[in-house]
Amino acid sequence: MVKHTEPDQTLIKMPSLRAVKAFVAAARYQNFTRAAEALCVTQAAISRQIRDLELHLGAELFNRAGRAVELTPAGSIFYDAVQLSFTNIAQAAERIRHTESPKQQVTLCCSPAFANFWLGPKLPSFFEAYPEIDLSIVVTQNFLTMENGVTPDILICKMAKSGEGYFSQPLVCDVIYPVCTPQYLEQHPQISSLEGLRDTALLNLSPFGRSQVAEHVDWKVWFAYQDIDLNCRAVEAPLLFNANDFSLLLQLAQNHQGVALGWHYLVAPLVEKGLLVRPVQETLVHRDTLHYLSVAEAKARDASCCKVRDWLTDQFDWSLHEDIDADTQA
Template identity: 90%
Template sequence: MVKHTQPDQTLIKMPSLRAVKAFVAAARYQNFTRAAEALCVTQAAISRQIRDLEEHLGAELFNRAGRTVELTPAGSIFYDAVQLSFTNIAQAAERIRHTDSPKQRVTLCCSPAFANFWLGPKLPAFFASHPEIDLNVVVTQNFLTLENGINPDLLICKMAKSGQGYFSQPLVCDVIYPVCTPQYLQQHPEVRTLEGLRDTALLNLSPFGRSQVAEHVDWKVWFAYQDIDLDRRNIDAPLLFNANDFSLLLQLTQNHQGVALGWHYLVAPLVEQGLLVRPVEETLVHRETLHYLSMSEAKARDASCCKVRDWLAEQFDWSLHEDSEADTQADSPT
């Protein structure tokens, strides 16, 4: 006996997508004639599609006023919903069409700080050496639960993705030291000592909303590794400024507003350029806190993904070398 599929009421009750497309165009241009021109159809066709849609919904979608039209309250509700849906459909179709393009798209997921201070300055060189690859960068702080539809080919974050459909390799450990501008150091020479540093304006990275899976290092932790109690700050010391955005803290630092903790692989270029300086030599080396480069197992034989992965790993070589030098100058935490 042949089993028949029951009628799908959801699909049956859906309005005509052709009529919805006409509605979106009319709402966007607020004119049936311009909507017809945009869709390469006649104005009569647009009017008919809109009329059929209104009959289907049992509500007027437009207020007609001469040659222009305005959305009714019901039309505004419908437009907000269908515009987002059409955008998603268009983007999905574009991604599918893109698979036939001679260029290959590679999606890299990373943190805002990594994108701004490490990746961004290096991208022009990547574009020049790999014109055949379209790199799609997705920036997030939440690596534990990525948004629906985001399936990165490559990730750089503080957790290994091994066993979750990814191959992971360690890139660098955390090497953390204070940084400020030369101007701030000149105006506050007391920050050349740990006690003076404790009592100056401190720009602190808070953990809130950062989805950290490793130990979070802020000023309290950093000073504790140097046997300094942050709670014993001078009563007249400036207040600590807290933010969970490293980019904001570094921007304030470069504007001479205080001293921030700098992660070596992010701030080393700024130090080398003389834009930032290290007021003290003390460094916290977290050998157990690693940053990983993970690649999707499904892309293991994808030439473009492998090129991007290899390029990223090669760019980190200088960081590993610099970190080794920093290790020799710093006392390792026990």
């Protein structure tokens, strides 16, 4: 006797995926015509699909106001759910496509400063050594709340735990010292002392808009570590310039606009080349503030991901640690 499968009510009650796709496009562009262009269909088809979807759900999803449309409260709830689902479907399909490709994809997430000053100069050697790997870089300041659909294979940040499903290993601690150009030091020889440094043009890294997962170090903190009160700056001292973008501050420093705090693992190559110098030898070493390399547990045995991980750890050569030890012993 043939056993009949009971009807799957969940699947039966699901709305048409074609209609949901039309809804997502219309919600994203807030315009039925632009949604139609994005999906290569007619505007009438979009309108019909959304009307059928609204009938199926028994709720208005859009407020129509001429050519522009906006989501209703019900539409917003539905959009939040289906957008994430569609993103997951698209990513899964992309992974399946690439399993048949000779190239393997690895996604690395890091901060803008790390990408610009540490990773960028080293990438040509990676491309040459591993032509079989397609490396994708995702740059962010906020590692606590990633955008929907962003699931990095590898992260480099100050978080020992980058979320569920990651293995972490320490890379390097924070070693911070002032840097400026040789020209700026020649024009302002007084900055060779801490008091003279305090009274010069200072390029300050502010915490605003940055995802703080460790102690923030700015000029006030750095000087306090040296027993210098930044509030005692001379009346005629230039104003402090504040920005929450380290790349901008270092660019200004290289353009002879003042002195910035430099993180050793980022600025050491510039110092070695003579593009920047250290006006004073005092250093702040945070041995408890570490940068970590985290690998997704699901990719722990993936050959391409392991190659990228090993390459990154090799690039953090131990000369960095030797320099740190020399600084702390001086």
